[in-house]
Amino acid sequence: MRAGSAQYHRTTGTDPGIPSESLRSLTGGSVLRVPVSAHQQGLSSTWQVWELRRHAGKQLSLASFLMLLRYRQISRSKGSWVASMKASLFIPCLTDQFFPHVGISLWKILRKAGAEVDYPMEQTCCGQPAFNSGYHMEAIELARRFLNVFRNSEYIVSPSGSCTSMVKMFYPEILDGADVHELLHDVTARTYEFSDFLVNVMGVKDLGARFPYRVTYHDACHLLRELKVKEAPRDLMRHVQGLELVEMEQSESCCGFGGTFSVKFPDISTAMVEDKAAAIAKTGAEYVVANDSSCLMQIGGYLSRRGAAVKPLHLADLLAQSL
Amino acid sequence: MNLTPRLFKSYASRNVNNPRLRKTFRFATHHALEKRLQLVQEVPEWEALRDRAHQIKEEVIDHLDFYLEGLETHVTANGGKVFWARDGKEASDYIVKVARRIRAKTVVKSKSMTTEEIGLSRTLEENQLEPVETDLGEFIIQLAHEWPSHITAPALHKSRGEVGELFAEKLGIPYTDVPEELCEAARKLLRSKFLKAELGISGVNFALADTGTVVIVENEGNARLSTTMPRVHIAVMGLEKVIPSFNDLPVFLRLLARSSTGQKQTSYVSLISASRQPGELDGPEEFHLVILDNGRTEILKDPRMREALFCIRCGACLNTCPIYQRVGGHAYGSVYSGPIGAVITPLLQGVEVAKDLPYGSSLCGSCSGICPVKIDIHHMLLWLRQQVVAGRHTPWQERLAMKLFLAGMSDSALYRLGSGALRLAVRLGGAQGRPLKVPGWTQTRDFPPLAERSFKTLWKELEKTEAGRAHP
Numbered sequence: 001m002r003a004g005s006a007q008y009h010r011t012t013g014t015d016p017g018i019p020s021e022s023l024r025s026l027t028g029g030s031v032l033r034v035p036v037s038a039h040q041q042g043l044s045s046t047w048q049v050w051e052l053r054r055h056a057g058k059q060l061s062l063a064s065f066l067m068l069l070r071y072r073q074i075s076r077s078k079g080s081w082v083a084s085m086k087a088s089l090f091i092p093c094l095t096d097q098f099f100p101h102v103g104i105s106l107w108k109i110l111r112k113a114g115a116e117v118d119y120p121m122e123q124t125c126c127g128q129p130a131f132n133s134g135y136h137m138e139a140i141e142l143a144r145r146f147l148n149v150f151r152n153s154e155y156i157v158s159p160s161g162s163c164t165s166m167v168k169m170f171y172p173e174i175l176d177g178a179d180v181h182e183l184l185h186d187v188t189a190r191t192y193e194f195s196d197f198l199v200n201v202m203g204v205k206d207l208g209a210r211f212p213y214r215v216t217y218h219d220a221c222h223l224l225r226e227l228k229v230k231e232a233p234r235d236l237m238r239h240v241q242g243l244e245l246v247e248m249e250q251s252e253s254c255c256g257f258g259g260t261f262s263v264k265f266p267d268i269s270t271a272m273v274e275d276k277a278a279a280i281a282k283t284g285a286e287y288v289v290a291n292d293s294s295c296l297m298q299i300g301g302y303l304s305r306r307g308a309a310v311k312p313l314h315l316a317d318l319l320a321q322s323l
Numbered sequence: 324m325n326l327t328p329r330l331f332k333s334y335a336s337r338n339v340n341n342p343r344l345r346k347t348f349r350f351a352t353h354h355a356l357e358k359r360l361q362l363v364q365e366v367p368e369w370e371a372l373r374d375r376a377h378q379i380k381e382e383v384i385d386h387l388d389f390y391l392e393g394l395e396t397h398v399t400a401n402g403g404k405v406f407w408a409r410d411g412k413e414a415s416d417y418i419v420k421v422a423r424r425i426r427a428k429t430v431v432k433s434k435s436m437t438t439e440e441i442g443l444s445r446t447l448e449e450n451q452l453e454p455v456e457t458d459l460g461e462f463i464i465q466l467a468h469e470w471p472s473h474i475t476a477p478a479l480h481k482s483r484g485e486v487g488e489l490f491a492e493k494l495g496i497p498y499t500d501v502p503e504e505l506c507e508a509a510r511k512l513l514r515s516k517f518l519k520a521e522l523g524i525s526g527v528n529f530a531l532a533d534t535g536t537v538v539i540v541e542n543e544g545n546a547r548l549s550t551t552m553p554r555v556h557i558a559v560m561g562l563e564k565v566i567p568s569f570n571d572l573p574v575f576l577r578l579l580a581r582s583s584t585g586q587k588q589t590s591y592v593s594l595i596s597a598s599r600q601p602g603e604l605d606g607p608e609e610f611h612l613v614i615l616d617n618g619r620t621e622i623l624k625d626p627r628m629r630e631a632l633f634c635i636r637c638g639a640c641l642n643t644c645p646i647y648q649r650v651g652g653h654a655y656g657s658v659y660s661g662p663i664g665a666v667i668t669p670l671l672q673g674v675e676v677a678k679d680l681p682y683g684s685s686l687c688g689s690c691s692g693i694c695p696v697k698i699d700i701h702h703m704l705l706w707l708r709q710q711v712v713a714g715r716h717t718p719w720q721e722r723l724a725m726k727l728f729l730a731g732m733s734d735s736a737l738y739r740l741g742s743g744a745l746r747l748a749v750r751l752g753g754a755q756g757r758p759l760k761v762p763g764w765t766q767t768r769d770f771p772p773l774a775e776r777s778f779k780t781l782w783k784e785l786e787k788t789e790a791g792r793a794h795p
Contacts, residue, residue: 091778093732095778096742096777096778096779097742097745097773097774097777098771098772098773098774099771099774100774100776100777100778100780100781101774103778103781103782104778104781104785107782107785119782121735121779121782121783122735123735124731124732124733124734124735124738125732127732129728130725130728130729131705132686132705132708133708133712133717133721133725134681134705134707134708134709134710134711134712134713134717135709135712135725136709136712138725138726138728138729141729141733142729142732142733145732145733170705173702221685221686221687221688221689222686222688225687225688225689225691225692226688252689253645253687253689254645254685254687254689256645256685257685258684258685258686258687259685259686260682261682261683261684261685261686262685262763262764263761263762263763263764264682264763265332265335265336265646265682265683266763266764266766266767267335267336267339267340268335268336268339268646268649268650268683269685270767270768271339271345271649272645272649272685273768297770297771298768300769300771301764301768301769301770301771302767302768302769304769305767305768305769
């Protein structure tokens with residue numbers, strides 16, 4: 001390390017490495033998205049792709065950088081290649097029971113974008129309700145189940161940032177040291193929230209949708225801070241004909257849902273959505289859009305109780321309006 | 324209010340329904356966040372600084388024995404005395420012993436969360452000593468017999484009107500709510516205490532292992548007075564406050580001031596390496612450093628919780644937390660409030676005592692996003708919830724519900740059966756298409772109706788029509 005302090009630094013540390021964000025910016029944000037079909041072009045298994053992604057996230061070696069550039073070209077040059085993408089719908093239990101139209105919309109969108117869509121009927125719940133309440137044993141069982149249900153899927157696409165981050169961010173935490181290491185990384189690497197998938201994997205921003213209304217967008221916490229997806233939904237909305245996007249104040253602050261938090265601490269949860277509703281009202285928007293049915297349930301539930309005119313709308317529903 | 328995290332739920336619920344308190348906290352936290360953001364944007368290497376700070380802390384906490392011994396060696400070589408305190412009682416007893424030996428009566432204290440943690444002032448009072456808090460915020464809450472509502476701004480919950488009333492009552496001055504006049508009144512009283520005090524007690528922001536220096540940051544000059552005027556200075560630090568070297572200090576100073584008060588640098592940064600040396604004109608005759616464990620080595624044992632010891636007590640996570648902003652610090656029932664308090668308190672006092680704290684979060688992650696040393700606060704809250712469950716501190720109804728949930732979700736046939744039964748029940752109950760009633764939810768918000776057909780059902784129908792289209 002630095003001279004003079006060697007004695008008190010036991011090991012020789014390194015200077016701050018290149019943060020993964022800068023890697024993203026180097027290649028226009030899509031550097032870490034390696035299409036699975038790229039295996040045929042050189043990488044033999046998804047496992048290796050995952051490894052590549054993992055290393056790329058940490059430090060940028062010239063070799064991995066060049067490889068990534070190569071895949072980027074492949075995905076760009078072969079228009080027909082995109083059409084052969086297979087996406088499995090991962091429909092969270094809340095969506096299944098309360099907002100099935102969001103799932104249908106997602107199916108329409110993905111098909112329109114040129115993906116082959118299926119829905120593994122065996123799926124139930126990703127386990128997040130148990131995990132967030134501290135019941136890790138229960139969550140682990142459901143996580144294992146999820147991995148098996150989706151093990152043969154090429155891509156796993158969900159209309160929820162929250163459930164996607166359960167799979168991508170929290171499965172590795174709870175299954176750490178378990179016997180499913182390879183399957184875990186294989187499946188989690190192929191799981192995407194749908195706006196992220198459309199924009200950053202399929203490279204599709206314009207779905208030909210029309211929606212002549214003023215809308216404002218709420219950044220769902222998990223999508224934003226776990227998955228770091230902020231621009232993709234906005235990109236998609238910018239390509240919708242007639243849509244006017246008005247940003248609300250503090251679009252990044254939580255709506256107050258937080259799973260069981262919303263019923264364990266109803267006073268605080270309501271105080272939070274109260275402020276969110278005020279920020280929405282200020283924009284004069286006719287619709288408040290988000291990528292998570294749970295946030296929309298919270299915001300919408302409060303708005304409707306207050307008799308507010310602004311309506312909650314899932315981005316998938318918005319994009320599928322004219323399909 | 325009592326200082327116990329057991330009552331978090333009721334405190335929080337009471338505070339969130341107190342409009343004045345909510346306004347105070349909203350204003351103060353938003354103001355601090357704005358100032359912070361402005362200054363952080365001026366530092367292009369901010370993220371690299373955070374990474375660096377995290378690395379340094381990781382190195383220190385993983386090899387705490389090495390750095391603490393280095394610290395002790397250097398403090399001792401500089402002529403100071405190091406006392407290792409296993410808990411708050413040992414620390415307090417040692418301080419009282421020193422005070423007795425030097426026949427101290429008045430003890431001036433500068434702001435220190437560690438001494439708040441061990442309730443030092445109370446122990447001093449019980450031993451016929453007169454502890455005087457000299458930080459204005461701490462002075463206010465000492466007069467009011469309260470505990471800090473914020474890590475860096477202890478009297479955040481008090482409006483200036485309330486401070487005026489408090490001063491009028493306790494100090495016998497005419498009522499005023501002009502900050503300058505209130506400040507003047509406190510200053511006058513504190514000056515006399517500084518002149519009288521035989522013992523000065525301070526906290527420690529950073530302790531440098533390579534030089535034996537303690538670093539104290541502050542804005543009022545009271546810490547400098549407390550550490551230089553009295554004959555004896557005792558600094559109290561949690562054992563996680565050590566950093567390897569003087570060279571690491573700038574990383575933390577830059578992060579700390581910006582994160583906590585939105586300043587480039589605090590008005591005073593004191594580096595104290597020893598007591599008065601031969602030939603020097605001022606400074607205390609004796610310097611003692613109390614290194615406190617008080618449960619910290621227990622945290623060290625748990626690799627998942629270790630990061631809690633990285634905290635530099637800047638208070639940024641409190642400011643950004645949507646829960647803290649609405650319930651304030653006192654709701655947490657602990658001197659450490661906000662997201663980091665919800666991590667530290669259960670770790671120091673036991674999850675059974677503070678089992679509601681980890682659940683008092685919407686897991687939005689804004690705390691982890693702002694933390695200058697990149698502590699993964701909200702993920703740690705999730706692991707603490709797991710400890711609460713593992714310790715069987717959740718109600719049996721909830722445990723049963725989770726078992727049923729798991730059973731229903733483990734088998735898709737059972738899941739579909741349940742989903743059908745639910746719809747049948749709703750139809751029989753005549754509630755079809757109507758919002759459901761959910762306790763805790765429906766008092767303030769509508770709950771959506773159960774969809775007539777689930778996605779699974781819709782998908783099956785869709786598959787049929789699609790198949791029909793493909794093979795007419």
